[in-house]
Amino acid sequence: MSTILRCAGRRARAGWLAVRPADRRRQRRWFQAVVLCSVLGLAPSAWLYLAESARVGTVADAPEAPVAVVFGAGLMDGEPSPYLAHRLDAALELYRAHKVRAILVTGDNGTVQYDETDAMRAYLIERGVPAVRVVGDYAGFDTWDSCSRAHRIFGVDRALLVSQTFHVRRALALCRAAGIDSYAVGVEEWHDTTWKYGGLREIGGAVKAAANVLLRPDPTLLGPREDGVARALADAGEDGDPGGGTGGDADAGAGPNG
Numbered sequence: 001m002s003t004i005l006r007c008a009g010r011r012a013r014a015g016w017l018a019v020r021p022a023d024r025r026r027q028r029r030w031f032q033a034v035v036l037c038s039v040l041g042l043a044p045s046a047w048l049y050l051a052e053s054a055r056v057g058t059v060a061d062a063p064e065a066p067v068a069v070v071f072g073a074g075l076m077d078g079e080p081s082p083y084l085a086h087r088l089d090a091a092l093e094l095y096r097a098h099k100v101r102a103i104l105v106t107g108d109n110g111t112v113q114y115d116e117t118d119a120m121r122a123y124l125i126e127r128g129v130p131a132v133r134v135v136g137d138y139a140g141f142d143t144w145d146s147c148s149r150a151h152r153i154f155g156v157d158r159a160l161l162v163s164q165t166f167h168v169r170r171a172l173a174l175c176r177a178a179g180i181d182s183y184a185v186g187v188e189e190w191h192d193t194t195w196k197y198g199g200l201r202e203i204g205g206a207v208k209a210a211a212n213v214l215l216r217p218d219p220t221l222l223g224p225r226e227d228g229v230a231r232a233l234a235d236a237g238e239d240g241d242p243g244g245g246t247g248g249d250a251d252a253g254a255g256p257n258g
Contacts, residue, residue: 056168056184059093063183066233067159068100069150071171072107072116072140080123083164083194084116086187088123091162094185095129100160102133102232104150106140116140132235135228143167143205144212145219147175152222154229156180164189166198170209177213 068091073084080088094100103124107116117136124134137154140146150156158181161171165186175182 055172055182056165056186059090059097059099059185062094062099062160062185064099065158065160065183066101067156067229068094068103068162068185069146069156069159069175069180070103070105070120070162071143071146071167072105072120073164075114075116075119078119080116080119083187083189083198084120085123086189087162087164088120090185090187092124092127092129094160094162095124095133101236102135102229103129104135104137104154104156104159104229106137106146106150108141109138110141130235133232135232139219139221139223141220143171144174144178144209144217145221147171147178147180148216148219149222150175151179152219153224153226155225155227156229158182160185163187164198166202167205170202170205174209174212177216 070087070091073087074081075084076082079085088105091100091103095103105117105120105124107120109115109117115138117138117140121131121134121136125131135154137146137149139149150159157179159175161168161175161182161184163171163184163186165188168184168186172182172184
């Protein structure tokens with residue numbers, strides 16, 4: 001056996017030596033290009049993990065904030081998908097624990113047939129959150145749009161962000177770039193095929209997030225300022241400071257346009 005392996009090794013070395021120097025240089029360049037592309041592709045994900053992990057926690061250790069922001073995650077037969085339902089359940093826990101006074105649900109309502117936002121609102125209202133405290137953003141087509149609109153359209157300055165653990169760091173980076181002082185509640189899931197697919201998508205999402213942070217484009221739809229969050233906080237008797245507010249100011253808790 002050892003003789004066979006030695007012979008195979010000699011043949012492999014002979015084959016390598018037989019490759020022309022120009023071919024070896026070409027192979028090295030291809031290898032270096034692959035390594036460089038891999039590093040550049042993974043660098044944004046590493047940036048998100050290192051920069052934002054300290055601001056990710058659970059419902060139990062989340063600080064208080066005026067608003068929870070829940071990002072859409074798809075529908076099944078018109079109802080929130082399991083992943084989206086878990087996000088909404090976490091927001092419900094935050095509300096019941098008096099860590100937030102209002103919930104902004106932001107999703108895709110790009111067509112009449114597909115309405116994430118109303119499905120999210122209905123889920124929370126059916127579970128006891130007053131309708132005025134659940135504010136809907138119907139143009140949260142992606143995470144940057146959701147964060148940018150939360151600040152520029154709804155006046156959110158400080159929030160708890162709710163999403164799965166593989167997504168919350170990107171949401172944090174984008175919402176902070178949009179002008180929102182944010183902390184994230186990461187929803188844990190079984191590491192099934194859906195979770196692995198979501199994690200894989202985050203590699204491309206991190207690259208896009210880095211571009212959004214650098215360029216800070218307008219969201220797909222901007223539109224006029226909306227007062228839903230301010231009214232929700234006024235209804236809660238808040239001025240936007242969960243530590244105790246005077247109430248009465250319907251614009252409290254809503255910052256200037258971004």
